Amino acid sequence: MAVAYELRCRDCGKRFKNDPLSSCDECFSPLEVVYDMDAAKRTFTRESIAGGPASMWRYQSLLPVPEDYAAPTPAGWTPLLEAPRLAKRIGAKNLFIKNDAVCLPTLSFKDRVVSVALANAKIFGFDTVGCSSTGNLANAVAAQAVRMGFKTYILVPADLEPAKILNTQVYGATLVRVEGNYDHVNRLSSQIAERFHWGFVNVNLRPYYAEGSKTVGYEIAEQLGWRLPDNVVVPMAGGSLITKIRKAFKELVELGLVAEKQVRFFGAQATGCSPISTAVKAGSDIIEPQRPNTIARSLAIGNPADGPYAARAIRDSGGWAEDVSDVEIVSAIQELAETEGVFTETAGGVTTAVTARLYAHGRISPDDVTVSCITGNGLKTTDALAGKYEAERTIRPRMADFEEFVAQHEVRGIVVDDMVSGELVGGEYVR
């Protein structure tokens, strides 16, 4: 049985039928998808979900697609990993990693939003799709559009990481490098979507796109055994993800799939681009745009579209926001890899470093069940680790050479146990 959905203004509540629209024509606030929750009570059950595929499409009846929609590419259903070694290091006890560094098909949580957005691009009859992106979204749109037969234009800031550039071009997408930061790129994209009548996933398809993020929240709850965590730490670029995980949890409570609970939401940003965390710390919902200057380029959005909503969600939940330096970001990338075997991109370094600081500052209690959301893969931002590992001298393929190598390493104390050498001092990583 299908669950009906439509668009509604997030602020004034005005209703819209399903169309490629992103904001209310009366109050200019963003539109959001709402569902017939009475119908959902019948179709969106623990049993129906458990019988679904091992992908985000197990939650299809609360995603804005027709009942019979068949996604051409699997996405989502990523591991929720226990993180006892990282936990020990940062003074936590019940820490989990939601690992979208290995999200199918292009290794970031953006695959989730793109899956839903492109489904709607098909429904609305677009033949060309696109996006403005800081990298991960570019990869996801380029790869998924191929399997759906779209022409693709991807607009990015000119200084994007090489791996993210290649991982867009290789799929045959037309890449447009724009002089300026993401906010310039995004503004141009809005104009293009309107002028050319193209489906831009994060412009005129944004309400549908954003619904894909909910699946992170559904998965966390299901993977915890249908219960909500005490805290969630979420990286913030445009600010949408944190609001959508919150929406997911609310829907699960409303449908009786999990017990109600006050989940606290914590936002993570890089200090070099921290408009939302700055607002939260000031006790405000008003976002002062910033000019980004951080290695965490996937979070480098100085004027975040959902910033006010993210700030409000955090404060309403009793959470907090923090931001960390580029040095801390790099150390945290290494820390997460060395403790839990998860290699994340710079955004994941932000989330990990912020999580550590929240424990260090007592904002999260050690006994709480906390989920730290890792959203992208380290192979996409290898340049962030440039110079961090020395090129060990080579040895000849002889036992004597190897024995000498081992002896030198033991003297220098470089064995795996000691490689985990970060120390947390006053909430900052020092190595």
Next chain:
Amino acid sequence: MAVAYELRCRDCGKRFKNDPLSSCDECFSPLEVVYDMDAAKRTFTRESIAGGPASMWRYQSLLPVPEDYAAPTPAGWTPLLEAPRLAKRIGAKNLFIKNDAVCLPTLSFKDRVVSVALANAKIFGFDTVGCSSTGNLANAVAAQAVRMGFKTYILVPADLEPAKILNTQVYGATLVRVEGNYDHVNRLSSQIAERFHWGFVNVNLRPYYAEGSKTVGYEIAEQLGWRLPDNVVVPMAGGSLITKIRKAFKELVELGLVAEKQVRFFGAQATGCSPISTAVKAGSDIIEPQRPNTIARSLAIGNPADGPYAARAIRDSGGWAEDVSDVEIVSAIQELAETEGVFTETAGGVTTAVTARLYAHGRISPDDVTVSCITGNGLKTTDALAGKYEAERTIRPRMADFEEFVAQHEVRGIVVDDMVSGELVGGEYVR
């Protein structure tokens, strides 16, 4: 109910109890794990498998681990993708991609073998593990060992791709760069494993390690709806994978989970390292070692341990082997990305180019159900595509600039449809 397993010599059949051993002390042939197939008939059923996790551990009762073993890291259960656009281009109809480019946790099929090998390293009480590797295995061992508390030594040829080096070091593994090719590295590793009493996954744990590869075969059969394909195309480095997929299919037939069928196995190598395909083409099982010289470094094993068994498996099945040039490998990487949205490393370029040639040469019939095994991720070998994409000039964030950009692109014909510009001429990609 547990399924008992033990080691047995692949040639003389001598039985061994479970120990870190790789070859028969009588005839020096490799050892292999065999199972109590009567017990397996009761435990390894379609129903028990369907009720298992969405990982390779759904097949746990036919893997060499205790019944109650709990893997600390999810691995496997990768998508089997329909590939209609690639199929059309190469003259196929029923082509599937087994996509281990997105295998958890480190994006290659080596995660499967390492999962099983490290489980046994724990059982045998090793505190230090290692491997000789052409890259993917290094990544998998380094990442998975962290979550199991092992010390790790990884030996690689000194000239490995930068992303594979970084993706080993980041987990805190001790990386040992050896002057020479893989065969030198591997010989040294055998000596080290013995001298230091360490668990080397592809040396003294090799029989257990190799069993992990079977899960590729199990998954293909299950994902095809519990039937076997007509053909499988498999890349060959050491030659183990192709023999283990065959073993998997045989076990499934023996247990009555699929109907018996003559599956033909096709091996894929780079011409610059083609000892197995050379033997197959000569109608021989005798492998003449080669000195590798190819960009497909993950396949650059000049003296493949399982080469004779791979050659025999291919010929017995009625299959064939082919090898392709470095130029074809790069074109095929692009072709696969542009048609199916899958970005693979050089080894996947080998498999894709060989698959195309097999159709072009009439060795595979268009109507056959064929599975092409993609085993690693393109983000690990980005250097292979160096210079393949021009850095488009940047535009200013203005509509006029964008309109000019689009107009120029349309004149040059560079839109997505035409980007797929490879043509297959006589079984070789030309671009």
